[in-house]
Amino acid sequence: EVQIFESGGGSVQPGGSLRLSCAASGFNFNSYSMSWVRQTAGKGLDWVASIDTSGDIKYYGRSVRGRFFVSRDNSKDILYFEMNHLGVEDTAIYFCDLGRYWGQGIPVSVSA
Amino acid sequence: DVVMTQSPLALSVTPGQSASISCESSAGLVHTDGDTYLNWIQQRPGQAPRRLISKVSNRDSGVPDRFSGSGSGTDFRLDIHGVQTEDVGVYYCMQGVHWPYSFGQGTRLEIK
Numbered sequence: 001e002v003q004i005f006e007s008g009g010g011s012v013q014p015g016g017s018l019r020l021s022c023a024a025s026g027f028n029f030n031s032y033s034m035s036w037v038r039q040t041a042g043k044g045l046d047w048v049a050s051i052d053t054s055g056d057i058k059y060y061g062r063s064v065r066g067r068f069f070v071s072r073d074n075s076k077d078i079l080y081f082e083m084n085h086l087g088v089e090d091t092a093i094y095f096c097d098l099g100r101y102w103g104q105g106i107p108v109s110v111s112a
Numbered sequence: 113d114v115v116m117t118q119s120p121l122a123l124s125v126t127p128g129q130s131a132s133i134s135c136e137s138s139a140g141l142v143h144t145d146g147d148t149y150l151n152w153i154q155q156r157p158g159q160a161p162r163r164l165i166s167k168v169s170n171r172d173s174g175v176p177d178r179f180s181g182s183g184s185g186t187d188f189r190l191d192i193h194g195v196q197t198e199d200v201g202v203y204y205c206m207q208g209v210h211w212p213y214s215f216g217q218g219t220r221l222e223i224k
Contacts, residue, residue, distance in 0.1 A: 035213065037161070037215075044202075044204065044215060044216075044217055044218045045153070045155075045161060045204055045206075045215045045218070046215070047206075047212060047213040047214060047215060050213060059211045059212065059213075060212075061212045062212070095160060095161060097161075100163065100172065101163075102160050102161050102162060102163070103160065104160045105160050
């Protein structure tokens with residue numbers, strides 16, 4: 001059975017930081033490239049970042065490049081997302097897309 | 113950036129009828145490895161996204177066979193043969209070839 005456990009979201013002031021985690025079990029984690037996708041209230045899906053199977057190749061959307069960093073630990077089957085210099089425009093539900101499976105979503109709220 | 117354009121943006125279908133959603137990309141989606149990375153994603157109301165189809169036409173395990181994907185180059189389609197009430201939600205196409213990856217606007221499927 002596939003299980004995904006997400007953590008790290010919450011409320012933060014502008015300029016703050018958060019680290020999201022997405023831990024998985026029940027499938028071959030290291031076989032999949034993975035992504036972080038976000039969704040603001042009532043809107044569509046917005047791709048944010050991706051990482052290849054080894055963790056060596058990473059890509060970021062323009063709006064987060066230089067502030068957000070994706071990484072993975074294939075020995076622990078965990079996908080990470082370090083988010084720095086957060087702005088109100090980063091407020092969204094963040095989904096980990098584990099290639100074949102998606103997490104339930106992690107709420108991130110940035111406000112003064 | 114590659115723009116994904118879906119049509120229609122909303123559908124209202126009687127249970128048992130068929131539905132089709134089109135997705136046009138602004139650039140070809142054939143990767144250098146020869147595969148075409150076009151996925152279809154379903155998001156039911158209040159739920160996380162779920163991948164239905166990968167690489168144009170490969171249905172994920174557990175996805176009912178009434179869902180089928182087709183297309184090539186820049187034009188793709190998701191067909192639902194015999195819509196069920198549980199199919200209500202928003203459907204997205206997503207390209208995974210050109211950075212930044214991108215989603216279509218989403219097509220909202222309602223059941224009459």
